[in-house]
Amino acid sequence: MRPHHLDIFMSPGSVAVIGASRKTGKGNFNVIENMRDFGFKGKIYPVNPMTDEILGIKTHKDVKEIGKPIDLAIIATPREQVPRITQDCADLGIKGAIVVPQGFADADADGKALQDQLTRIAHERGIRILGPNTLGIVNAFSGFTSSFMSLAREKVPIGVICQSGIFFVGSSQFTGMMGKGIDVANGCDLDFADALDYFGDDDDIRVIFMHIEGMKQGKEFFDAARRVALKKPVIALKSARTRRGAVAASTHSGALVGNHEVFEAAFRQAGVISANDPQEVFDFTKALLNLSPMRGNRVGLVTFTGAGGIILIDTLQEYGLEVAELSPPAIKKIKDLSPAWMPIQNPLDIWPALMKHGMEYVYELALSEILKDSAVDAAICIAIAPELPENAHLDATGIIKKTAASFPDKPVVSWLYGPNQLSVSNMLEQGGQVVSLPTLPRAARTLAMLYGRGQFLQRAT
Amino acid sequence: MRPHHLDIFMSPGSVAVIGASRKTGKGNFNVIENMRDFGFKGKIYPVNPMTDEILGIKTHKDVKEIGKPIDLAIIATPREQVPRITQDCADLGIKGAIVVPQGFADADADGKALQDQLTRIAHERGIRILGPNTLGIVNAFSGFTSSFMSLAREKVPIGVICQSGIFFVGSSQFTGMMGKGIDVANGCDLDFADALDYFGDDDDIRVIFMHIEGMKQGKEFFDAARRVALKKPVIALKSARTRRGAVAASTHSGALVGNHEVFEAAFRQAGVISANDPQEVFDFTKALLNLSPMRGNRVGLVTFTGAGGIILIDTLQEYGLEVAELSPPAIKKIKDLSPAWMPIQNPLDIWPALMKHGMEYVYELALSEILKDSAVDAAICIAIAPELPENAHLDATGIIKKTAASFPDKPVVSWLYGPNQLSVSNMLEQGGQVVSLPTLPRAARTLAMLYGRGQFLQRAT
Numbered sequence: 001m002r003p004h005h006l007d008i009f010m011s012p013g014s015v016a017v018i019g020a021s022r023k024t025g026k027g028n029f030n031v032i033e034n035m036r037d038f039g040f041k042g043k044i045y046p047v048n049p050m051t052d053e054i055l056g057i058k059t060h061k062d063v064k065e066i067g068k069p070i071d072l073a074i075i076a077t078p079r080e081q082v083p084r085i086t087q088d089c090a091d092l093g094i095k096g097a098i099v100v101p102q103g104f105a106d107a108d109a110d111g112k113a114l115q116d117q118l119t120r121i122a123h124e125r126g127i128r129i130l131g132p133n134t135l136g137i138v139n140a141f142s143g144f145t146s147s148f149m150s151l152a153r154e155k156v157p158i159g160v161i162c163q164s165g166i167f168f169v170g171s172s173q174f175t176g177m178m179g180k181g182i183d184v185a186n187g188c189d190l191d192f193a194d195a196l197d198y199f200g201d202d203d204d205i206r207v208i209f210m211h212i213e214g215m216k217q218g219k220e221f222f223d224a225a226r227r228v229a230l231k232k233p234v235i236a237l238k239s240a241r242t243r244r245g246a247v248a249a250s251t252h253s254g255a256l257v258g259n260h261e262v263f264e265a266a267f268r269q270a271g272v273i274s275a276n277d278p279q280e281v282f283d284f285t286k287a288l289l290n291l292s293p294m295r296g297n298r299v300g301l302v303t304f305t306g307a308g309g310i311i312l313i314d315t316l317q318e319y320g321l322e323v324a325e326l327s328p329p330a331i332k333k334i335k336d337l338s339p340a341w342m343p344i345q346n347p348l349d350i351w352p353a354l355m356k357h358g359m360e361y362v363y364e365l366a367l368s369e370i371l372k373d374s375a376v377d378a379a380i381c382i383a384i385a386p387e388l389p390e391n392a393h394l395d396a397t398g399i400i401k402k403t404a405a406s407f408p409d410k411p412v413v414s415w416l417y418g419p420n421q422l423s424v425s426n427m428l429e430q431g432g433q434v435v436s437l438p439t440l441p442r443a444a445r446t447l448a449m450l451y452g453r454g455q456f457l458q459r460a461t
Numbered sequence: 462m463r464p465h466h467l468d469i470f471m472s473p474g475s476v477a478v479i480g481a482s483r484k485t486g487k488g489n490f491n492v493i494e495n496m497r498d499f500g501f502k503g504k505i506y507p508v509n510p511m512t513d514e515i516l517g518i519k520t521h522k523d524v525k526e527i528g529k530p531i532d533l534a535i536i537a538t539p540r541e542q543v544p545r546i547t548q549d550c551a552d553l554g555i556k557g558a559i560v561v562p563q564g565f566a567d568a569d570a571d572g573k574a575l576q577d578q579l580t581r582i583a584h585e586r587g588i589r590i591l592g593p594n595t596l597g598i599v600n601a602f603s604g605f606t607s608s609f610m611s612l613a614r615e616k617v618p619i620g621v622i623c624q625s626g627i628f629f630v631g632s633s634q635f636t637g638m639m640g641k642g643i644d645v646a647n648g649c650d651l652d653f654a655d656a657l658d659y660f661g662d663d664d665d666i667r668v669i670f671m672h673i674e675g676m677k678q679g680k681e682f683f684d685a686a687r688r689v690a691l692k693k694p695v696i697a698l699k700s701a702r703t704r705r706g707a708v709a710a711s712t713h714s715g716a717l718v719g720n721h722e723v724f725e726a727a728f729r730q731a732g733v734i735s736a737n738d739p740q741e742v743f744d745f746t747k748a749l750l751n752l753s754p755m756r757g758n759r760v761g762l763v764t765f766t767g768a769g770g771i772i773l774i775d776t777l778q779e780y781g782l783e784v785a786e787l788s789p790p791a792i793k794k795i796k797d798l799s800p801a802w803m804p805i806q807n808p809l810d811i812w813p814a815l816m817k818h819g820m821e822y823v824y825e826l827a828l829s830e831i832l833k834d835s836a837v838d839a840a841i842c843i844a845i846a847p848e849l850p851e852n853a854h855l856d857a858t859g860i861i862k863k864t865a866a867s868f869p870d871k872p873v874v875s876w877l878y879g880p881n882q883l884s885v886s887n888m889l890e891q892g893g894q895v896v897s898l899p900t901l902p903r904a905a906r907t908l909a910m911l912y913g914r915g916q917f918l919q920r921a922t
Binding site for chain 1: 487488490540563564567568569571572611613623624625626627628630631633634672674700701702703704705706709710712713714738739740765766767768769770771772774775776778779784800802803804808813816845851852854855878879880882899900901902903
């Protein structure tokens with residue numbers, strides 16, 4: 001990985017915490033306590049004029065008292081003090097500061113003026129600033145966080161760039177998990193382009209998610225996005241899409257929001273995958289971590305239920321995918337196992353065949369015929385999620401995983417129905433051959449995203 | 462409840478199973494075994510010429526051998542035999558038959574001719590027919606089912622009308638639970654209008670869900686729908702929306718599909734709640750069971766996170782709801798607890814206030830101010846789903862439930878974020894004061910549905 005000005009933010013050796021609280025324990029949101037719980041092993045310099053020690057660490061009255069250039073400052077004081085403290089940090093030779101408090105461009109005119117001062121200090125003194133109004137950094141790999149909210153440490157290859165700590169605290173509802181996170185928040189200095197370039201070169205990260213309310217540096221951002229999207233998938237959730245949402249955003253992150261359609265067009269151009277809602281972020285992240293892009297838009301379907309097949313056909317059409325026309329040999333193999341009166345086509349309804357010939361034999365035959373068919377670019381498997389072990393004879397997960405593993409270039413997604421969806425889906429996803437979605441429309445939408453990714457990579461090369 | 466021709470289908474005292482299988486145990490889908498497991502206590506007459514007994518019950522060689530008029534016949538033979546057997550049932554004085562096998566209008570020309578014969582027999586002989594191609598009936602209240610797939614018995618006030626057994630087997634993915642179900646399937650005789658009228662008069666049922674691929678009797682159906690929608694909410698999931706989906710439906714349920722826009726307009730007219738996908742069915746069912754309709758479209762929001770508020774504002778606007786303009790007294794009470802620089806408006810961001818004054822006090826104040834405000838018709842609560850009991854100080858569920866319970870006429874929905882979403886959401890939903898949705902857009906969409914229901918009821922009265 002090339003050196004980057006965010007390195008000291010992501011993996012500092014020494015950290016000053018200015019405005020460190022004396023209160024510790026649950027409900028006090030103590031940054032130092034949280035940092036240690038998360039696994040930070042570097043040196044910590046608490047700054048608090050009201051006490052001599054915090055959690056057994058000697059405090060300094062003032063940042064200047066530290067007297068040497070440490071890596072990173074976390075500033076958690078009332079807003080008025082922030083510009084002076086940032087100057088002091090720069091004087092000491094500190095290269096980076098995370099400014100936690102609210103009350104800047106997210107608040108009133110005084111706050112906007114304070115934030116402008118921070119921007120000037122960053123430009124004039126060379127100290128880089130993340131924030132204000134930020135939870136800062138999470139890095140499960142190096143074991144560092146500046147968050148005052150407690151977070152799970154998960155070494156997963158997912159990088160999160162956001163303008164709100166909700167994407168750290170609530171990561172299980174957005175990206176599912178998070179290995180590294182950068183909350184650019186009000187973005188007075190460091191912004192999306194910096195964070196994107198960082199994750200673009202970071203071999204720990206395989207999928208990048210961005211939550212964007214608005215930004216100042218559109219050109220830099222889209223240049224970075226295009227560079228990075230060629231290397232790894234970048235998902236964006238743009239909020240503040242409506243007029244009223246945009247007004248609210250200006251009092252949240254102080255963002256210049258921009259027209260939603262302009263963003264959408266630019267995302268497409270740059271190869272950024274645009275998610276319409278948090279649920280798509282979740283589904284897309286999982287799919288991009290585990291499945292290949294689709295080379296074409298033709299989908300083969302294995303189903304136990306005609307009604308499920310029809311819901312899927314509707315949704316595939318609506319998302320611009322095609323129900324593949326299966327080749328005659330594939331059709332014939334299933335026809336031979338089915339009642340003579342049964343019309344066999346894609347979606348392959350294998351219920352009558354498996355009532356007669358058994359789950360294992362029929363499901364494997366159907367799915368492998370679909371996946372080896374050159375007229376098919378991806379498969380959707382509908383199957384039952386039975387109570388286990390009582391109804392193991394209805395469980396197709398083993399066969400689906402094994403068959404999908406033989407065709408790694410063709411993504412396989414599934415929808416399971418029945419009394420045990422969650423745990424059988426988890427079972428099916430173990431090993432990463434298949435991604436299981438909770439509804440058929442979400443399965444179709446996820447494949448449509450993988451088709452878009454495939455198209456972008458083909459156009460770009 | 463008024464007498465209805467579906468009564469003997471829903472709660473038969475005696476049942477003939479024609480084509481009853483000798484094979485029992487897992488994987489053999491034995492209807493009689495399944496019926497008993499489900500709790501059926503009535504008399505069963507198995508008909509199978511190849512054996513003398515099934516599960517300890519003496520079999521008959523032929524339905525005629527039963528020699529007396531029992532309530533209901535379940536016919537599970539090869540398709541060619543079905544018309545003759547149905548005639549035999551009518552001769553005996555049996556009033557209803559469930560025809561299970563596939564291979565009728567869902568298959569080839571021969572199958573269509575066989576189904577036409579069934580329709581004629583029903584009209585000429587007065588025997589009512591459900592199916593063919595159906596799992597038939599589920600009634601958790603009376604303890605009867607004709608399903609050959611095993612199903613949970615849940616006495617919940619949800620009635621399901623469908624054209625595929627997937628909505629029985631997979632009910633946890635659609636309506637969540639199911640108390641009674643009628644699979645009209647190919648609908649050669651009994652159809653949607655019959656099933657709707659039945660559930661409309663059924664005091665066990667409070668919410669009705671219909672899955673529709675297509676139907677023959679549009680006029681009868683929409684008349685019934687309007688009658689019933691005035692009494693209780695009716696949700697419809699219309700599939701076979703696209704041209705290709707419609708072609709597939711004609712080989713699934715043999716349905717005349719009709720134009721999607723025509724259905725949508727008729728649903729609106731009749732007060733039927735149209736769900737766009739299975740996920741909406743799930744959310745809507747839960748909300749309609751527990752919450753009041755909305756009287757107006759103005760929503761108050763309590764949030765810990767500006768970013769969450771902005772996502773919500775976008776979605777409310779997109780679904781035709783309004784971000785309520787809170788009255789000055791409500792605003793003032795929160796302003797007094799917040800930093801002076803903080804702009805206070807709806808969404809009420811209470812994070813700074815609760816950092817200072819505690820979760821319990823601030824959340825209760827904010828939510829009750831919103832709910833008692835005459836400028837508000839419903840509330841959305843954003844809160845954290847922390848690990849419990851470790852982080853109980855972050856848990857607002859008790860306060861939200863208690864406050865919502867004091868304002869039963871204004872629906873309260875929530876979105877929880879954090880590491881423990883599922884179990885804290887379940888906790889919050891216990892008691893039925895609040896419905897918790899897994900994403901903010903789904904919370905907004907659910908309120909929009911409750912607003913639509915409120916509008917329909919106001920227009921109709």
